[in-house]
Every structure is written in structure tokens, then in C-alpha cells.
Amino acid sequence: MKVVVIGSTGHVGGFLVPRLVEAGHEVVAVSRGASEPYRPHAAWSQVTRLLLDRDAGDADGTFAPAIAALEADVVVDLICFTPDSARLMVDALRGSGTVLVHCGTIWVHGPSAEVPVTEEARRTPSGEYGTQKAEIERMLLAESRRPGGVRSVVLHPGHITGPGWPMINAVGNLDLSVWEALAAGREIAMPGLGLETVHHVHADDVAQAFQLAVERHAQAAGESFHVVSERAITLRGLAQAIARHYGQEARLRFVSWPEFREQTTAEFGDASWEHASRSHSMSIDKARRVLGYAPRYTTVQAVVEGLDWLEREGRLTIA
CATH class of the missing domain: 3.40.50.720 (NAD(P)-binding Rossmann-like Domain)
Known part of the structure; x- marks a missing residue:
């Protein structure tokens, strides 16, 4: 065609x-x-x-x-x-x-x-x-x-997600320092209970x-x-998976939304709320049935590939 x-x-x-x-x-x-x-x-x-x-x-x-x-x-x-x-x-x-x-x-x-x-x-x-x-x-x-x-x-x-640009992180925004903290075993502030999902x-x-x-x-x-990928992931689940990828345990401090907003920029705070408040978790049954869609990457695999690219490009510093 x-x-x-x-x-x-x-x-x-x-x-x-x-x-x-x-x-x-x-x-x-x-x-x-x-x-x-x-x-x-x-x-x-x-x-x-x-x-x-x-x-x-x-x-x-x-x-x-x-x-x-x-x-x-x-x-x-x-x-x-x-x-x-x-x-x-x-x-x-x-x-x-x-x-x-x-x-x-x-x-x-x-x-x-x-x-x-x-x-x-x-x-x-x-x-x-x-x-x-x-x-x-x-x-x-x-x-x-x-x-x-x-x-x-x-x-x-x-x-x-993938190589070429930043991706939504474990608190629902594009702040690269969140990935760096998880990779280094440093504590991150997570709004709510971290049970909200991203896909x-x-x-x-x-x-x-x-x-x-x-x-x-x-x-x-x-x-x-x-x-989307096969399954959505909770924010705390994403944090834990990425920390483990770098040989760390995720250190998460759960805070209220007002406290979280006080610790970040207005842009990042708004992005986190937009993602967390939706908590998207989507079905791909229809795409699988009609199109034959079969995603190759899990959420974590896609994020890790993107992080590797960011590190190679010098946009992310992994301790």
C-alpha cells in the first residue's frame, strides 16, 4: 500500500x-x-x-x-x-x-x-x-x-516511553531527579499512598x-x-522496580498533596496530580482481538530503556 x-x-x-x-x-x-x-x-x-x-x-x-x-x-x-x-x-x-x-x-x-x-x-x-x-x-x-x-x-x-525523551516517573511527572534518587537509594516524597496507576x-x-x-x-x-503495555503499574510499584534495577531498595516517604506541592515546582505538581487523579489502567483486549496487537515491552522494560538512553545522552546522572 x-x-x-x-x-x-x-x-x-x-x-x-x-x-x-x-x-x-x-x-x-x-x-x-x-x-x-x-x-x-x-x-x-x-x-x-x-x-x-x-x-x-x-x-x-x-x-x-x-x-x-x-x-x-x-x-x-x-x-x-x-x-x-x-x-x-x-x-x-x-x-x-x-x-x-x-x-x-x-x-x-x-x-x-x-x-x-x-x-x-x-x-x-x-x-x-x-x-x-x-x-x-x-x-x-x-x-x-x-x-x-x-x-x-x-x-x-x-x-x-522509550529512548529519545523523558518519561513519566514514579510520582507522575517528568522530574529527572526522581529517577536519580531511586537509583542512588535516596528518599523520595510520594503523594498519597502511591497506589495510583500510570500506564x-x-x-x-x-x-x-x-x-x-x-x-x-x-x-x-x-x-x-x-x-498500552500489558498492565498498568502503581506509582510505588514503579519506584520499587526502578530502585531494584539499580540494586537499591526504594525509600518512599508518603506525604499529603499539599506537602508534595510545597516540595516541587508548580509544573511538576500539576503534572503529578493530572496523572494520579486519572489513575489510568487500560484494557488492550480489543486491540489484541481485532488488530493482533501484542506489546513487546512491559512498563518497566520500556522505562529502563528510556533511562539508559537518558544516561548515555548525559541528561541523567546515575550514581
Whole structure:
């Protein structure tokens, strides 16, 4: 198939584009700039590169028609964040037969009730990011089920993890000093009881799911799927696993949320609350059944690989 990947040089695209090339697909990689993919791979020599600025193109109405003009079998959209942008793409693709595979987020779900959370669970999204992604999903799936509408598949990744960038830590934020303290056996302050959950996923497992959605779009069109590791992990469980990885025992001091906020920045405090208050724990039964999705990495394995990269890059100091 001919596959267009929008946002191709980012973390997921860096794994997805080589996967698609190696599977024999013709790939057009769309990105805003001419910088090299963050993850080098020989497969990029077989890819057609196309530079398009989405923000500018959405503003003047040229971006979506330029994508439609490529006449792809499938468009993978990794960087659509607003309903208006999604509508422009649907309007441009309608009637072409092109299938749209959209990147959503588990943040379309609010705080967890019954767990693991299924795709059909009652939605209570909050915050601009989650509510806009939820609105995009509703629009795409309704369009997909309409006669003559654009057939779409929506994938909802969890906390994307692996080499290339910091990942959500054991207190629910991006503070690298938390990892350093766990590796050194130093005490960390953990808000609440540490029983809140986070649900990571390795970027290559996200790429696996997108490849499967591309290749099995006939079965998947009109549906959404969670894309996460096999199991969520509690914050204290993540702290204990990472400390053990470095030969330490986790030293955890459980504190109230006001006390925790006093000890960190407003940014980190807000991020911790956003993750802990949702306590996402998602089911992948539907993705496994329909797509054949089988994550290779556990949460801890994905985090450890990301920590190794951060250390090699000099962004993390492990005693």
C-alpha cells in the first residue's frame, strides 16, 4: 500500500516509518522541517520526504488538500490535535477511498472507575487536550460509519516511553531527579499512598499498533483501540522496580498533596496530580482481538530503556 505518515520524524514515526518500509509499503513521510529523523534507520533511504507546515497549511486551507493529492491508500495522522484540523482532513479525503488512522490518547478517559478501562467505558475527559481528542474521535468514528464517509481508525496510546525523551516517573511527572534518587537509594516524597496507576507504552509498541491498523484497516475501520503495555503499574510499584534495577531498595516517604506541592515546582505538581487523579489502567483486549496487537515491552522494560538512553545522552546522572 501507499502510506502517508504525518508527523513522521517524531518518536512514534521514527519507529513506524521503518516498520512500514520493511513490510513492503510505499511510504511518504510528511514533516514540518528538514531535520533528520530522531531515530536513524537505513529504511529512510527508501522513503519519499515531503515538507509541509501543518499550522500554516490549516490556516490557509492548503495542508489537507496537499495530503489528499498524494492519493494514498492510508494516511496515518500522528499530529492532529484540534477538531478543526481533523475536519479539514476529513473534508479533503472524503470520496477518495483513503483510510485515515488517527493518533488519539488515553486522556479521552477521565478518572478511572472500573478497571481495566475499556474503549466503551463512559467518558469523562477533562482538560483541553483530552476533551479535544475525545471530540475528534467522536467525529471520526461517526464519519466512518456514515455511507460514503471517510473510514477511520483511532488508536489511543498511553504514556509513550522509550529512548529519545523523558518519561513519566514514579510520582507522575517528568522530574529527572526522581529517577536519580531511586537509583542512588535516596528518599523520595510520594503523594498519597502511591497506589495510583500510570500506564506506559514503548514507542515501538505504538508503532506496531499503527502498522497493524494500516494493514488491517478493513477490520478496524470505525473503531478505537487502547495501545498500552500489558498492565498498568502503581506509582510505588514503579519506584520499587526502578530502585531494584539499580540494586537499591526504594525509600518512599508518603506525604499529603499539599506537602508534595510545597516540595516541587508548580509544573511538576500539576503534572503529578493530572496523572494520579486519572489513575489510568487500560484494557488492550480489543486491540489484541481485532488488530493482533501484542506489546513487546512491559512498563518497566520500556522505562529502563528510556533511562539508559537518558544516561548515555548525559541528561541523567546515575550514581
